[in-house]
Amino acid sequence: MSRTTLDLWVGFFVVIGMAALLFLSLKVGNLASANFSESYVLKAQFDNIGGLKVRAPVKSAGVVVGRVTNIGFDTGSYRAEVTFVVDTRFQFPRDTIATILTSGLLGEQYLGLEPGGDVEMLKSGEAVQITQSAVVLEKLIGQFLFNKAAEAPAN
Amino acid sequence: MSSESSATLVQLQDVRFAYGERVILRGIDLDIPRGKVVAIMGGSGCGKTTLLRLIGGQLRASGGIVNVAGQNLARLSTRELYALRRRMGMLFQFGALFTDMSVFDNVAFPLREHTDLPPELIRDLVLMKLNAVGLRGAATLKPAELSGGMARRVALARAIALDPMLIMYDEPFAGLDPISLGVIGQLIRRLNDALGASTIMVTHDILESLQIVDYVYFISEGRIVAHGTPDEIRASADPFVQQFIHAEADGPVPFHYPAEPFAPSLLGPGAA
Amino acid sequence: MNGLLSVVRRLGRAVIDGVWRLGFATRFFGLLLLYSGQSLRRVHLTIREVYFSGVLSLLIIIVSGLFVGMVLGLQGYETLQRFGSGDALGVLVALSLTRELGPVVAALLFASRAGSAVTAEIGLMKATEQLKAMDMMAVNPIARVVAPRFWGGVISMPLLAALFSAMGVFGGWLIGVVLIGVDEGAFWSQMQAAVDFRFDVVNGVIKSVVFGAAVALIAVFEGYDCTPTAEGVSRAITRTVVSSALAILALDFVLTSFMFRGQS
Known part of the structure; x- marks a missing residue:
């Protein structure tokens, strides 16, 4: 596999991993709704x-x-x-x-x-x-x- | 450094080595002159490969001095040892090609690791090295698609990628058909002379080696038992050399692994 | 008497061997960290390993996460509705996934999918003298082969665990809301009220990073330390999977007792 295809896959992997983390923080957790900033x-x-x-x-x-x-x-x-x-x-x-x-x-x-x-x-x-x-x-x-x-x- | 330009590239003085209790080398004195092809011969398991490892710095001698290009290996730091190894090429018994890379990438590996050359130049260099071993056409193949002799030649191209001053071969002829054997033998001689390098070759293939080498050392039981130029060896009356050349089963190298006398062990401990 | 003595002797030797291996593993880890700088500078080596341990584990992680979440949905609802609190299904699914099942099950799958592959690869490279050849070419095998595989695992693991948890929540939603008919609003709002970002989500991520490092270290060490024969490699692979599983569960207990003690 050439290096560019590989990079593309890894990039895709990181993006959906991050999306999953974001989903856990915002939709499952209460980061957005209960942000007691001050x-x-x-x-x-x-x-x-x-x-x-x-x-x-x-x-x-x-x-x-x-x-x-x-x-x-x-x-x-x-x-x-x-x-x-x-x-x-x-x-x-x-x-x-x-x-x-x-x-x-x-x-x-x-x-x-x-x-x-x-x-x-x-x-x-x-x-x-x-x-x-x-x-x-x-x-x-x-x-x-x-x-x-x-x-x-x-x- | 004055020793850098001396006639002797590798010098071993009273080198001893043991794996724990098992003694492998019992005091080896050996010189490898510059520009020469030297063979180290002996039966299987006599410590030939260990000797190569010691010269390559992969093992440390338990006694004696290993000198390569005027440097005592025992005193070198890892960094200095690596600097020295860049000027050595080693061909492993079964090639040891990187199985996840193509032939081209295998040969390019040392160049990419140690130089910042542009890709076009690396490509030209790799094709030159592959051409020298006659495998330019196989550049895109994977190691799994190569025959044993071809894999050995690719490994040879990789070993000379950085134009080393010292090339080491571990059993270069093992398991090859007669044609491949002749090809590798010729390559070893030709590359040594073309690169102006020195060659150490560990082998037990005596007839093929005597045609191409300049000097031969015989090792048995961790000691050098005979040495000389090919002509001297052929004429030698030494029983060990005779046994080796004529492939006799028993002689100075015994057929039997050391054991207690056979009769008592057959009759049982009570009979003794 | 003699038999007893030999048992004691063998036990002693096993203990000494174990301690010796542990010492070697520690030194190996030190070297690994020492040479990591060298190998991280050539980032494409690590990206390659993220591909092999991360991207190639995607399918098994996604499918397993979905099924674990669906089972949680079914079983959880079954139990919760006996107490008339079927609405709390979202809480149950999300808390068990983010805190425990996500990191632990993903790490176990990761160990058997990617960890064993790394051990096999390094072990075979050792058996075919590729590592020695590299060393003779003045290229440090720990920097060139071991460190990228270790960091590839450490990077992949938290992403895979997060994906596993997210898929699990989705699976729980699919069963609970779509199939059984739990109120959608209650499902999400109760979940959001109960799952705390700092305590549940971040702690889950910390766990998965620790598990990733443990699995990756075990995998590269077993490969590097294996007996260079076909049998030695296969035993090293088995050891990787077994010790990884033990390490994950033991570390999980330690981390959980630190993180969630005294919390609701």
């Missing part, structure tokens, strides 16, 4: 984060606005400290409520932001003050049984 960092402390993981989505009104970047433990307050980034396009008031929610009954957990009415907006590095912990199923069931038990003698 974002700012926020923090929130929770009594209990349940099963929240790093890289879990941050949603407001169901729309993904950011991602959880770090989960730590504050030894001062004995609470979980969640760090997350939010796209600069989305600004939230200072009295925003951060909640840990579950998508569906057994789905993954995510961080929900519910905006308040403050005129001042949260700045990078600040903490969301009002938080609501994850609903822990075991506790919920325990509480339910306890209430039932408490009701029983009254009957």
Whole structure:
């Protein structure tokens, strides 16, 4: 085979290989839709984060606005400290409520932001003050049984 | 360098070599003068090919000095050794042509690797070399399409592509029909004289070699047992040389591989 | 007692041989990298090898990728719909392909298609003294023969793995969306929400580069190190395929534990 035909084949091979990579990045992955080119960092402390993981989505009104970047433990307050980034396009008031929610009954957990009415907006590095912990199923069931038990003698 | 122009191109002094425990060469002294064709002869497995490898620098001697063109091979770096090898051509036993290239590309290989000549000039040079071995018409063939003798000639054209000062042949006559054998023999002599090169030829084909060489060394069991010009060799009364020339089965070169006495091993260890 | 001693002796010799070979392989790899500069400067040598190991593996990679994706579509849907989450089929197909199956299966196919061919080629060149002849012509066989084949493999492998994954996703789509009737929007959007570019796609590419280097190194080494006889070459080819497979799976475990530990 002459060298030019060979080069042509190799060129063809590289092109379709690259096309496959592009397809994986853009169509299969979320490189195009979730490109947080510019974002700012926020923090929130929770009594209990349940099963929240790093890289879990941050949603407001169901729309993904950011991602959880770090989960730590504050030894001062004995609470979980969640760090997350939010796209600069989305600004939230200072009295925003951060909640840990579950998508569906057994789905993954995510961080929900519910905006308040403050005129001042949260700045990078600040903490969301009002938080609501994850609903822990075991506790919920325990509480339910306890209430039932408490009701029983009254009957 | 003064030794560069001396009459001796290759000089071996007390060269020894062993593969691990197995001793191959036990002290070889040998001179290859410039412009001459020298044959190294001996039975199969006597260390002839090892000797060529040592001169080509593919093996390092475990003792003694190998001098090529005034340079001690043991002291050369890889780069210097490669520089020296560009001036050597070696013909391997079965040609060792590159099977994925055509005859033309095979001969052009050393030229393309070592020179920046323009393609037209390389083409002319390659056709010249192929013409010298009579195979200009076979330039487009693949090595698989060649007969054994033709492959050997192509390999010869490749070995002389860079006009070497030293050409080495490893069993150039092995497995050839009488006509091809004569052709290769004539080529070896003619190319040596035309290029002004020196030739070392390792072979056990004594009758063909005696017609073309200037000097012969006989090797047996890792030592040189006889040497001389073809006429001296023919007249020699040395039993080894006699055995070799007349192809006798037994003599100084024993028929049997060294073994314990036969009778006890037949009767079993208890009988001994 | 004597029998036990000979077993121990043989074991010891095998271990020493193994360590010796490993040492040689390491030195060989060093030389390979050392002479790579020389051979990469003559880029057409490497392009030729990309053709032989990459382009010629295209067909098997494309067909296998398609079928693996189709099987994933069938099996995945079968399992997912029991939990009423057939919509997540895209996630299952895409994640298993980009993270694991793409790089691993493509590398296994690559080892048996291209790796064995490289070993055979170098082994035969050695058996017919072509490497020695090259060395005598003052051309370094590692720079001229080995290095281009190694880099050809390293370049081809990630492209082949990406192609395999892409074909697999396409196969999964074909079965899931076209044949079974999973909602097309849910298929793609759930996939895009779950597959992360950095964590899944890039890690998959890193894996395939590592596998490519491992397979290519094993292939050229086995060829270069083989006993120069017909039997030696055929054993070297077998060793290439077996050791490549082991290396791929072991490396996959190591890389996976580094990459995806602590992630969802």
